[in-house]
Amino acid sequence: MRVERVLLDYGSGGKASHRLIGELFVRHLGNEVLNRLDDAAVLNISGPISVSTDSFTVDPIFFPGGDIGALAVHGTVNDVAMLGARPRYLTCGFILEEGLPMADLERIVQSMGRAAREAGVLVVTGDTKVVPRGMVDKIFINTTGIGEIFVPVAPSGHRARPGDVILVSGFVGDHGLAILSRREGLNFDAPVLSDCASLNHLVVRLLEAVPEVHVLRDPTRGGLATTLNEIAGQSGVECRIFEDRVPVRPEVSGGCSFLGLDPLYLANEGKFLCILPAEHARQALDIMQADPLGRDAARIGEVRAGHPGKVVLETPLGGTRLMDMLEGEQLPRIC
Ligand code: MG
Numbered sequence: 001m002r003v004e005r006v007l008l009d010y011g012s013g014g015k016a017s018h019r020l021i022g023e024l025f026v027r028h029l030g031n032e033v034l035n036r037l038d039d040a041a042v043l044n045i046s047g048p049i050s051v052s053t054d055s056f057t058v059d060p061i062f063f064p065g066g067d068i069g070a071l072a073v074h075g076t077v078n079d080v081a082m083l084g085a086r087p088r089y090l091t092c093g094f095i096l097e098e099g100l101p102m103a104d105l106e107r108i109v110q111s112m113g114r115a116a117r118e119a120g121v122l123v124v125t126g127d128t129k130v131v132p133r134g135m136v137d138k139i140f141i142n143t144t145g146i147g148e149i150f151v152p153v154a155p156s157g158h159r160a161r162p163g164d165v166i167l168v169s170g171f172v173g174d175h176g177l178a179i180l181s182r183r184e185g186l187n188f189d190a191p192v193l194s195d196c197a198s199l200n201h202l203v204v205r206l207l208e209a210v211p212e213v214h215v216l217r218d219p220t221r222g223g224l225a226t227t228l229n230e231i232a233g234q235s236g237v238e239c240r241i242f243e244d245r246v247p248v249r250p251e252v253s254g255g256c257s258f259l260g261l262d263p264l265y266l267a268n269e270g271k272f273l274c275i276l277p278a279e280h281a282r283q284a285l286d287i288m289q290a291d292p293l294g295r296d297a298a299r300i301g302e303v304r305a306g307h308p309g310k311v312v313l314e315t316p317l318g319g320t321r322l323m324d325m326l327e328g329e330q331l332p333r334i335c
Pocket of ligand 1: 078079082217218219220
């Protein structure tokens with residue numbers, strides 16, 4: 001009999017778990033490391049390494065432009081890459097709600113497998129737990145990524161310097177608006193797709209050509225404004241952004257006005273900020289714009305000494321305002 005839904009004993013460690021591992025996880029994620037199915041994976045890697053972990057609880061689990069499985073790969077691959085590393089390995093932990101349709105789980109795991117192959121990372125170990133109905137909402141996924149740092153000095157939020165320029169790799173706010181419009185049941189004329197994507201191949205090309213990059217960071221939860229606040233704080237500098245240079249799709253800015261949101265605070269899952277000395281900005285932009293994932297890259301601002309720890313937004317008329325970090329959780333379960 002074909003089982004249509006996830007049962008509690010799929011997480012028991014017994015026969016049912018083993019069937020699930022073999023028929024689903026190994027089938028879609030398998031590789032020579034994972035397939036050994038020992039207690040732990042053996043990795044051949046040379047230091048220094050970049051490691052990052054993240055848990056994914058996005059609601060809904062399928063959204064325009066992606067799903068929780070692809071997001072769990074892209075999100076962690078991107079964090080590992082931002083340190084100037086080639087992501088190599090991923091671990092994944094699943095917490096499943098009893099009753100989750102097997103078809104949904106299979107679609108999610110398939111999507112993870114595709115995303116991992118595209119990013120060139122191996123899923124090397126994993127875990128599955130099933131909890132009773134109502135104790136978790138459908139599926140939560142944790143991934144940890146490991147990569148080899150290949151630049152002499154890793155980019156870091158502490159390295160922004162007055163005189164640097166600030167680049168962004170494309171349109172901001174797409175992921176946040178895609179999730180919110182689906183959750184709120186809004187239908188815009190042109191549906192906004194999540195930008196979720198693995199940026200590691202572009203980042204490797206960029207850093208191999210321009211190792212002088214000071215900061216790389218993906219503006220995920222809290223968006224561009226929050227990420228720039230983190231960097232301004234870590235580096236003790238002012239980040240100044242020119243409002244009319246930040247790329248925002250018309251449909252995203254339209255959706256934001258409707259929902260009372262600011263696209264600069266919306267999550268992105270396939271964009272990065274690059275801060276570097278002005279003399280390298282043109283070359284970096286050329287590399288970014290030559291890649292489909294950076295086609296709409298733009299120079300949006302500069303680093304100054306004036307207001308340490310602050311993000312200043314300059315309007316087209318020359319007015320300025322501070323862009324603070326938000327208080328509390330603006331948009332729960334966005335990633
Ligand atoms: Mg990040």
